[in-house]
Amino acid sequence: MPDSPVRRHVGQVFIPVRDMRKAARWYGALLGFTPELPSHGGTILDVPVEEGPTLALDANRPDFSTDGPPRFFFWTDDMEATVGHLQRLDVRITSSVEDIGSVSFVQFEDPDGTPLMVCQRASSS
Structure with a gap:
């Protein structure tokens, strides 16, 4: 396999948004930050992250399409609490919790x- 000058390391994920003010409040409530x-x-709004690639809300192109599957995911240690949190925030949940063995997930x-x-990673018990 040839060498590449491009590293296999994601630097930042951009989430396109149309209304920065509304998106900042929504993501702040979702992820628990001010x-x-x-x-x-x-x-551009940089979202504080615990580890991994950085995350930014990006309102530079408000004419974006939302077609397709999720492009990344957030981790949780408690799926039940996460679903309850999404429900309390009146988030549109688009799937039931699915368990595929190594992880369970929910889409919204x-x-x-x-x-x-x-x-959420499968428990190793």
Whole structure:
């Protein structure tokens, strides 16, 4: 296999949003953080993450399409609590909790209709 100068390391994931103010409040409630002021003329909001690639809300192209499956997922340690949290936030949940052996997951949408997913690793008992 040839060498590549491109590293196999994701630097940042961009989530397209149409209304930065609304999206910042929604993602803040979903993920439990207080949004800072967006940068880049109010079009980019960096979401604080615990580890892994960084995450940014991006309002630069409001004409985006939400077609397709989720492009990434969030982790949880408690799927039942996660589903309850989504329900309390009145989030549109688009799948039941599915267990595929190594993980269980649930899919849902943000206010723009962008498909999102939360996964929980299978317990090793």
